[in-house]
Amino acid sequence: MSLKPAGESTRPLHAALAVVLQVREDVLSVLLWRRALPPDEGAWALPGGRLSPGETLAESIRRHLEMKVDVRELAHLEQLETLSEPRRNPHTWELATAYLGLVPSDADPDIPDDTRWQPVDELPPTAFDHGAIVLAGRDRLRGKLSYTTIGFALAPETFTLAELRDIYAAALGHDVSATNLKRVLLRRGALAATGERRISGSAGGRPAQVFRYRSRRLEITDPFAALRPPT
């Protein structure tokens, strides 16, 4: 028998991590915290932590995020992928399951001193494989913006189309036409007008209609973009 505690070598540790994204001042940003201890001291890392007995991975990541950000602000949470490279953490055998979390652009949660929102397209040096995970989360979001109603999770409760266009443009990384965005989302039944109008600013201009997402749950709007079943 080994003197080492049994199980230590045959069972991996398991962590849950989250790529929490928000459009802040027209920039798609991710919540990172600065590691105070080795390994990778000083590098920026994704929030998260160890899975505890009796909890699911989704419960675990919510619990760990509570310490960084008010989880009531989390409008959407979905699993991304599980990383298993044996040397991804050089000190111990640890798997990690990454989640994608989305925060509406009007939320401004209190965050601890060691934590910061970093622009996704100008990431600082990151710990372990966290940089690649952030990009995987960004790409998942970009894909789903095209064929689901996931925009609800980045947008405030109500918004004008100009505001929604800016959110889409920041998340997608390219210009978006408010004219066409409106028609696409209305035709798909994703948006509904509230009837209200937003008064124009000091520069004048026609007051904008106020919209909301019809549902605050992810719905696939275009499941058969190609190869749809015959009618």
Place this chain on the structure above:
Amino acid sequence: MSLKPAGESTRPLHAALAVVLQVREDVLSVLLWRRALPPDEGAWALPGGRLSPGETLAESIRRHLEMKVDVRELAHLEQLETLSEPRRNPHTWELATAYLGLVPSDADPDIPDDTRWQPVDELPPTAFDHGAIVLAGRDRLRGKLSYTTIGFALAPETFTLAELRDIYAAALGHDVSATNLKRVLLRRGALAATGERRISGSAGGRPAQVFRYRSRRLEITDPFAALRPPT
């Protein structure tokens, strides 16, 4: 200090599972084996097994599949999701990461006696949460058939369009037009004619052209079905 080996209660076991799909005689089927031991004795289960130290999850699932099927037949393998419900295995705390594997329809690998290909749409009673995982794998395949070249992994090296249509129809669960399938895949650059022709059977008929997939790697053909960037 506990008398129980340390780590046992704080570290979960981790398994890799695979939903291995193949179109067999025009039916989308999944490779299952019959459990000989409790728990869930006699129920049908997905192939897979424990993750070992030093290996990645992808390596692990390939190693375990080797015992069930010649892994050289595996044309595609991708991660599906990680299941973490604490009571999913009633006897022990075990996470499982599910993979989707695809086998070309012309392969007929030797499989052990306790293992069988089961039609995906008429699943027998399955162990644990494996039934839901099979359906998740089927749905992932169906989605990717629409906007990627994943069909290469279900099709033989070369094939006629009637054969490819039958594979798509079985995998998608609805009729597919060979006429339109050909035009879609050719326009997207997924298929190339080999120049050969398949001689007609005893019933006569015009000989069919023989095609192949241009690449045997998964390629996304239609990344911006909607909301594509401005030109």
Place this chain on the structure above:
DNA sequence: ACAAAAGTGTTGTTACTACACCCATGG
């Protein structure tokens, strides 16, 4: 009046489906 911002109307394009029709082969 005029600039600014929002909204509408219209055209063109692409990527499909559907279906009629034509082609090549075996009996």
Place this chain on the structure above:
DNA sequence: CCATGGGTGTAGTAACAACACTTTTGT
């Protein structure tokens, strides 16, 4: 020569992007 299966031609359609034009406000 005709049934059988493969292939092509063409029309119709849905979902877009692009852009000119109109509407409504503040100064």
